Amino acid sequence: MLTSVVVCAVSLTLFWMAAFTLWWQMHAWRTPETLAATRFEQPSGDTALSFSLLLPARHEQAVLEPTVRRLLESTHTRFEILVIVGHDDPETAAVAERVAAAAPRHVRVIVDTHAKKNKPKALNTALPHCLGQVVGVFDAEDQVHPALLAHVDHAFRATGADVVQGGVQLINFHSSWYSLRNCLEYFFWFRSRLHLHAQKGFIPLGGNTVFVRTDVLREAGGWDPNCLAEDCDLGVRLSSKGRRVVVAYDSEMVTREETPDSLLSLLKQRTRWNQGFLQVYRKRDWRRLPTFGQRMLARYTLMTPFMQAFTGVVIPLNVVVTFLLDVPVQVAVLTFLPAVTAFVTFVFEVVGLHDFGVQYGLHVRFRHYLKLIAGGPWYQLLLAGAAIRAVWREQRGRNEWELTQHVGAHLIREDVTS
Amino acid sequence: MTPLVVSGPPATAFRPPPVPRRPPVVVRPVLRLRRSAPDLALCGLLLAVVVVVQGWNITGYPSLSDDEGTYLAQAWAVQHGKGLAPYTYWYDHPPLGWLQLAVLTWVPSVVAPELMSVAPMRCAMLLVSAASAVLVYVLGRRLGLQHWAAGLAMALFGLSPLSVVFQREIFLDNIAVMWMLLAFCLAASPRRHLWHHFGAGLAAAVAVLTKETILVVLPALLLTMWRHSHRDTRKFAVTGAVLACALTGLSYPLFALLNHELFPGPGHVSLVGGVTYQMSRAGSGFLLSPGSAAHRVLDSWLYYDRALPLGGLLAAVLLLVGVRRSVTGRSLAGPAVAVLLLAAVALRPSGYLPAMYVIQALPFLALTLAGVAAAIACALLRTRPGFCRRWYPARWTAVVLLVAAAGFCVGPRWYDGTRVALTADVNSPYRAAVSWLRDPDKVPDARRTRVLTDDAVWLDLVHSGFAPRTGAVWFYKADLDPAVAKTLPHGWRDVDYVVTTPTVRRDAPSLPTVDAALRHSAPVAAFGKGPSRVEIRRVDRVRERAR
Numbered sequence: 001m002l003t004s005v006v007v008c009a010v011s012l013t014l015f016w017m018a019a020f021t022l023w024w025q026m027h028a029w030r031t032p033e034t035l036a037a038t039r040f041e042q043p044s045g046d047t048a049l050s051f052s053l054l055l056p057a058r059h060e061q062a063v064l065e066p067t068v069r070r071l072l073e074s075t076h077t078r079f080e081i082l083v084i085v086g087h088d089d090p091e092t093a094a095v096a097e098r099v100a101a102a103a104p105r106h107v108r109v110i111v112d113t114h115a116k117k118n119k120p121k122a123l124n125t126a127l128p129h130c131l132g133q134v135v136g137v138f139d140a141e142d143q144v145h146p147a148l149l150a151h152v153d154h155a156f157r158a159t160g161a162d163v164v165q166g167g168v169q170l171i172n173f174h175s176s177w178y179s180l181r182n183c184l185e186y187f188f189w190f191r192s193r194l195h196l197h198a199q200k201g202f203i204p205l206g207g208n209t210v211f212v213r214t215d216v217l218r219e220a221g222g223w224d225p226n227c228l229a230e231d232c233d234l235g236v237r238l239s240s241k242g243r244r245v246v247v248a249y250d251s252e253m254v255t256r257e258e259t260p261d262s263l264l265s266l267l268k269q270r271t272r273w274n275q276g277f278l279q280v281y282r283k284r285d286w287r288r289l290p291t292f293g294q295r296m297l298a299r300y301t302l303m304t305p306f307m308q309a310f311t312g313v314v315i316p317l318n319v320v321v322t323f324l325l326d327v328p329v330q331v332a333v334l335t336f337l338p339a340v341t342a343f344v345t346f347v348f349e350v351v352g353l354h355d356f357g358v359q360y361g362l363h364v365r366f367r368h369y370l371k372l373i374a375g376g377p378w379y380q381l382l383l384a385g386a387a388i389r390a391v392w393r394e395q396r397g398r399n400e401w402e403l404t405q406h407v408g409a410h411l412i413r414e415d416v417t418s
Numbered sequence: 419m420t421p422l423v424v425s426g427p428p429a430t431a432f433r434p435p436p437v438p439r440r441p442p443v444v445v446r447p448v449l450r451l452r453r454s455a456p457d458l459a460l461c462g463l464l465l466a467v468v469v470v471v472q473g474w475n476i477t478g479y480p481s482l483s484d485d486e487g488t489y490l491a492q493a494w495a496v497q498h499g500k501g502l503a504p505y506t507y508w509y510d511h512p513p514l515g516w517l518q519l520a521v522l523t524w525v526p527s528v529v530a531p532e533l534m535s536v537a538p539m540r541c542a543m544l545l546v547s548a549a550s551a552v553l554v555y556v557l558g559r560r561l562g563l564q565h566w567a568a569g570l571a572m573a574l575f576g577l578s579p580l581s582v583v584f585q586r587e588i589f590l591d592n593i594a595v596m597w598m599l600l601a602f603c604l605a606a607s608p609r610r611h612l613w614h615h616f617g618a619g620l621a622a623a624v625a626v627l628t629k630e631t632i633l634v635v636l637p638a639l640l641l642t643m644w645r646h647s648h649r650d651t652r653k654f655a656v657t658g659a660v661l662a663c664a665l666t667g668l669s670y671p672l673f674a675l676l677n678h679e680l681f682p683g684p685g686h687v688s689l690v691g692g693v694t695y696q697m698s699r700a701g702s703g704f705l706l707s708p709g710s711a712a713h714r715v716l717d718s719w720l721y722y723d724r725a726l727p728l729g730g731l732l733a734a735v736l737l738l739v740g741v742r743r744s745v746t747g748r749s750l751a752g753p754a755v756a757v758l759l760l761a762a763v764a765l766r767p768s769g770y771l772p773a774m775y776v777i778q779a780l781p782f783l784a785l786t787l788a789g790v791a792a793a794i795a796c797a798l799l800r801t802r803p804g805f806c807r808r809w810y811p812a813r814w815t816a817v818v819l820l821v822a823a824a825g826f827c828v829g830p831r832w833y834d835g836t837r838v839a840l841t842a843d844v845n846s847p848y849r850a851a852v853s854w855l856r857d858p859d860k861v862p863d864a865r866r867t868r869v870l871t872d873d874a875v876w877l878d879l880v881h882s883g884f885a886p887r888t889g890a891v892w893f894y895k896a897d898l899d900p901a902v903a904k905t906l907p908h909g910w911r912d913v914d915y916v917v918t919t920p921t922v923r924r925d926a927p928s929l930p931t932v933d934a935a936l937r938h939s940a941p942v943a944a945f946g947k948g949p950s951r952v953e954i955r956r957v958d959r960v961r962e963r964a965r
Contacts, residue, residue, distance in 0.1 A: 023613075029655075030612045032648035329676045333669060340665050344658075351657045 004331045011318060014338035017311055020300070022345045028192035028249075038195045040248040043147075043154035051079035051149055052132035052214065056112075056122040060140035061091040067140055068099045072106055076149030081107045082129060084122040086114075092140075116400070119207075120223035120230035127222045136211045137231075142168075143256040144209070151253055152211050161246040162216045163238055165194060166209035167254035171360065173353075173368065177375040178266055178382065179259035180368060184349055186257075187356045191249050197301070198247040202286070202294045204277075204301060205235030205245070209255040216243060227283075228399055229276020236280055236298065240288040251359040267386050274305040274390030275399060309387035312380035315342055346376060451559060460569045461555045468551045468576030471836060473544050476586050477537035478843035481950065484921045485774070486536045486588040487873030488892070493519035494534055494877055497527055504887055505899050509679070509692030512670050514627040515590035522546075535877040537845060539588060546592050547585040551576040553599035554781050560606040561642075561785070562749040563792055571788035574730075575781050579835025580723040584777045586839075590629040591777035597625035598632055598639070599781055602752065605643035605659070615643055615655040619662030626667055630696075632778050634763050635756045636663070642752030699770040712764070712771040719776050722835055725828045727776065730783025733790035734758055746796070750789040753782040794820070847946035851917055851954055852878040854943050861915075865889065868912060870896055870935060872919040893922050897929040910935035911959055918953045 028038050053071060057064045064083070071081055083096040093109070100107040112125045123137065134156065138144060148166060155164045167190040173183040190206070197203040210231065220237055223230040239245065260266040280286070286298035300307070315338045322335040353372055357364035393399070451457045492503045493516040502513045522542045527534040554575045558568030575581060585592055604618035622639055625632050640656070647655045674680040674689035682691040703710025719727055734757035740747040747754075760779045764771055798813050798820075852875050855861055864883035870893040871879060884890035888905050893916070895902040906912040913935045916922070926932045939955035946952055 026612055026654065026658075029651045031610055032651050035650050329673060332676045333673055336669075336672060344661050344665070347657060347661055348654065351653050355653065 003325055004327050007318075007321065007325070007327055007331055007335055010314070011335045011337055014311055014315055014318060015341055017307060018315070018338050018341035018345065021304075021308075022341060022348070024193050024196050025188050025345065026192065026348060027196040034195075038191070038247070038249050040151040040250045040253055041154060041158055043150045047076055047078065047150055047153045049078070049134050049153045049156055050132040051076065051134050051136050051153075051211070052130035053079055053081045053136045053138060054084060054123055054126050054130070055081055055138050055140060056084040056119055056126075057092050057096065057140035058086055058089055058117065058122075059092060061095045063141040064092060064095045065099055067138070067142055067144070068103075068107060070146070071138070071144050072103055073146040074144075074149050075147050076153060078132070079106065079149060080130075080132060082110050082126045083107060084110045084112055084126050086112050086117050086122075088117075118225070118228075118400075120227060121225045123230070124222045124225060127217065130214055133214055134211050135214050135217050137208050138255065139208045139257065141257060142208055145253045145255070148209075148253050148255070151248070151250070155246055155248055156211070156213075159246045160244065162213050162243040163205065163235075163245040164211045165198070165203070165205055165245060165247045166211070167191070167247075167249035167251075168206050168209050169251075169254040169256055169360070170259050171256045171362075172258050173356070173362070173364075175259060176263075177371045178263060178379060180353075180371050181375050181379040182259045182266065184353055184356065184372070187352060188349075190247075190254070194247045195249070197297070198245050200294060200297055201242075201245075201291075202239045202289055202298045202301070203235045203245045203247070204229075204232035204280070205238075207231040208257075210234075212238070224283075226399070227276055227279050228272045229280055232273075232276060232302075233280045233283065233285070236283075236302075237285050239294075240285050242290070263382070267382060267389070270305075270383065270386035271389045271393065274387050275394050277302050277305055278390060278394050279399070305383070305387050305390070308380075309384035311338070311342075312384050315339055346373070349376075451556060456565055457555075457559065460565055461552060461572070464555070464569055464572050464576070465548060465551060468572070469544060469548055471577055471840070472547050472582055472586055473541070474840050475843070476540045476544065478845055479839050480583050480587065481844045482536050482848050482874035483587060484873040484919070486540075487876050489516050489519060489590060490523075490534070490536055490539055490588055491873060491876050491892075492516040493523060494527070494880075496520040497524060497534075500886075505892065505895050506687060506901055508687040509674065509689045510696070511590060512627040512630060514624065515593055515629060518593055518628065519588065532881045535881065536588060536874055537848075540586055543586060543588055543592055546596050547576065550585075550592070550596045550599055550781065553596065553603055554784060557599060557603050557606065557753075557781075558785055558788060560603060560608060560646075561752070561789075562745070563785075563788060567788045567792035567795075570791060571781075571784045574726055574787055575784035577832070577836070578723045578726040578780070578784075579832055579839060580719060580726055580776065581780050582836065582839045583722055584774060584780070587774075589774045589777060591632070591774045594625045594629035594632045595778055595781060597621050597628060598635055598778075601625060601639055602642055605639055606646045606752075610646065610648050610651065610655070612651065612655050612658055615647065616658040616662045618643060619659035619664075620666055622659075623663045623666030626663075627670055629778075631775070634759050635778065635782075638752045638756035638759060638782075641755055645748070645751065696770075701766075701768040702771040704767040705765050705771065712769075715771050715773050715775075718773060723831060725824075725831075726780070726783050726787065730779070730787045731757060731761055733786040734761075734782070736790055737786055737793075740793075744793055746789050746793040750786060753785040753789070756782040757786055844950070847950070847952040848875055848878075848919075850945040851875065851943070851952045852882065854945075854954055855879060855884075855915070855917070856882040860942075867914045868906075869915040869917060870913055870922075870932060871917040872922050874919065874921075875917060893932050894925060894929055896931045896935075903931075906931065910938055910957060913957050915939075916955045916957065918955060920950055923949075 028035050055064075055068065055071075068081060068083065083100065085093040085096050093111070096109045100109050108129070110126045110129055112122045114121045114125070127135070134152075136149075136152070152164050152166060155161065168186060169190060170179070170183040170186045173180045194203065194206070212234075216238070220234070220241070224233045227233045235245070260269050281299075281302040286295060286302065289295045289298055318335050319339050322332045350369055350372060353364055353369060356362070451461075492513070495501060495504045496517060497520050501507060502516075507513065519542065522545065523534060523539050526539075533539065551572050555568045555572040558571045559565075563571065576585075598621070601618045601621035604614045604621060607614035607618075618639065622636060626636075640660075643656060643659055644652070671680060671689060679686055679688045680690060682688040702712035702715065705712045705716055707713060734754040737744070737747045737750050737754040738758065741751055757779060760775075760782070763769065764775060795817060798817055800813070855864075855869065861867055865885060866889075867884060868889055868891065869879060869884060870891050873892050876890050876892060879890035880886045887902070891902060896906055896913075897903065909931050916932070916935050916939055918936065922932070926936050935957055936955065939957040941953045942956045943954040944951055
């Protein structure tokens with residue numbers, strides 16, 4: 001009897017967790033109207049705001065120049081690019097100086113002299129130098145669409161937002177089995193889930209293609225230099241102050257990025273994020289959110305990496321236990337609920353991959369679907385590993401910045417396809 | 419510090435390609451039936467009429483059927499914690515149908531346990547019929563029918579004598595139809611919400627798990643969903659629906675698997691065995707060849723009403739023929755396909771065709787017939803925008819003549835059918851038989867008396883004190899259920915009484931114990947006359963011993 005009750009409780013908890021995740025993951029596709037509302041509105045033509053685009057670059061001499069060049073192609077006219085380089089990184093600084101010399105009216109180089117370097121410190125270094133009304137953040141390897149600024153400008157004015165988060169999309173799904181899953185994760189996150197967060201008034205912002213009104217950002221005190229997920233933290237702080245955040249996703253307008261180049265760097269990146277989420281959770285800024293629902297959403301979202309790791313391991317275990325333990329058939333049927341929900345999520349991922357291919361004009365082959373399916377459990381293991389590693393590191397007080405290497409796989413692919 | 423460029427030419431001469439404009443998503447006017455006064459008034463009025471016509475004299479007509487008794491007894495068994503059936507559950511049908519019946523009849527069965535027998539519990543079906551009738555109206559509206567046409571569909575569905583007869587009875591098909599109609603309504607949801615489509619899949623699965631034969635209609639549901647979903651979200655919506663339906667449906671084999679009863683084996687029942695039995699039931703012959711069992715079933719349907727089955731079938735064909743040219747044809751393609759699928763399955767020469775099969779077709783027949791009526795009215799009166807309106811008196815005359823002709827054809831049969839349904843009491847023999855067996859002067863010790871009985875009155879006997887399973891015995895279990903046969907070691911000699919109804923007399927020749935009991939018994943009481951009489955026969959063991 002006790003076994004049955006425990007099994008029921010575990011199954012129902014897992015089911016609700018899986019169901020909520022599924023519900024939120026599919027947010028954008030709920031109705032055609034919702035899907036249409038997730039896109040950028042067509043800009044009216046005139047531009048009113050000025051932008052300061054921050055571009056922190058560390059050991060990224062290989063990808064920095066194309067990124068700046070592409071930013072300079074923007075159709076918007078009122079913007080400046082602030083490339084932030086470290087004082088101990090002469091190669092990147094040299095590239096930065098070169099591009100700044102080529103376009104002196106638009107590009108400046110800011111040198112970050114912190115002894116221990118990380119992204120939030122670099123951004124904070126540049127913040128006092130920003131002259132635009134809106135601060136935008138990009139990464140050194142980003143491919144930014146030339147019309148993006150015009151769209152963001154329009155979005156700010158049309159919605160009265162304080163923050164506009166544009167879409168970011170990993171694009172090199174063909175590189176490896178995990179990059180395929182990684183791309184799809186981004187697809188569901190930026191295409192769908194973030195819109196739900198914006199609607200609910202609690203949003204962990206993305207690391208780039210994020211635009212904040214300069215005065216709002218300065219008032220919030222910039223980025224938290226000690227947080228490993230400074231982007232998420234900023235979003236949480238701004239949401240708890242009731243700042244209006246708008247998310248817009250357009251497959252033509254997304255910032256294209258690449259996945260980490262090896263499994264290990266993916267693990268490191270994910271560990272950093274998880275640890276960052278944990279830090280944001282422990283900072284308790286989210287407690288200032290006005291409604292109970294928002295606080296619950298915040299709690300759940302910030303714990304998601306750990307829940308994901310937990311459910312990924314427990315759901316299969318739960319089904320196995322059913323066969324081994326002697327429980328009534330009704331209870332046994334119940335234990336399949338979480339697995340069934342996970343399976344539904346899985347199938348929606350396959351459909352999502354198809355949609356991803358259609359949206360980006362990419363040829364998704366049959367073997368990619370197979371890879372997606374076969375890679376699922378292993379990716380889940382990786383996530384669980386990253387979650388455990390994050391907790392371990394946080395416990396040991398290790399919170400130095402593990403940087404992700406970029407080789408420009410998304411750029412190469414662009415050349416191949418175009 | 420370099421000043422911020424406030425104006426000036428673009429940094430480079432690059433001109434990106436213009437962003438292509440997407441066709442804007444058309445926000446359709448959402449049909450809000452709950453706030454529309456004409457819809458509420460019409461639907462409410464029709465609902466009242468349907469409930470009165472179906473509810474009046476529901477216990478008296480039509481005659482109790484053994485299937486009703488079976489399902490209700492199984493619901494009773496569920497309520498009393500005796501498993502899924504009073505006898506061994508053998509996967510004849512998925513159990514969800516009578517699980518719902520058990521829930522539906524739970525409150526009255528607690529308040530007054532003796533109410534839990536077929537005739538009084540038919541009132542529970544009134545709820546199901548009412549829900550289905552409203553869903554037919556909603557579906558009609560969601561598929562684009564005008565108020566009056568949706569109302570016509572609802573009236574045809576709820577008031578046709580054929581419907582009245584079948585929807586009053588406790589058949590799983592009625593419950594399955596309700597769920598399938600809900601699935602269609604959700605599939606045609608004007609909001610085109612992903613979770614509505616998900617719900618449609620779920621409702622369809624519940625329908626199939628209630629009565630498996632409604633599986634035939636699923637392609638029509640898919641078609642409806644396809645037509646009503648938006649291009650941008652369709653792949654997610656349809657995937658969600660198919661998944662919800664398939665995964666919920668799979669819970670039944672999973673249930674069997676966990677019970678170790680999926681595959682046949684010695685000493686236990688199995689799902690595969692149950693399905694094999696259902697698939698291998700003796701065919702009823704070709705529907706259209708006179709003399710076949712299927713033809714007799716068809717005749718029995720047409721006896722009650724011709725307009726709905728024949729007219730609806732013709733309407734379905736017309737709608738699908740005109741699918742390219744007619745708006746109505748396109749919007750009602752789902753129900754029309756459902757009708758043709760059901761018709762095609764009924765026309766299989768080798769298949770088994772039960773009388774209640776027609777229940778599953780009733781809502782779709784009503785919708786197609788109403789759809790064609792709407793199309794004709796539309797064409798005659800040219801109500802669509804853009805048509806010039808000429809010859810109006812002549813057009814109205816034609817409409818009036820058509821309505822009159824339809825009334826002339828349908829009216830008398832419907833009047834007769836409804837009158838019989840509202841006044842005839844064909845179940846008095848059953849009641850009399852039960853009160854005879856309940857009489858302690860006639861049957862002094864009910865607890866120790868064994869009666870082979872039709873399922874229809876089994877629950878009445880249980881309430882009268884006969885021991886369930888072994889005292890009051892479903893007649894065919896004496897031969898077909900090894901667990902029951904074991905309690906009758908001397909075959910017919912262990913039986914005290916046999917209650918014979920038309921069903922018992924029909925099936926007895928194929929059941930040796932029942933047949934022997936009939937041959938060695940004499941009627942002690944008979945109620946009613948002719949082939950529909952109910953007899954109580956006492957098994958004459960004395961004479962046998964003397965012999």
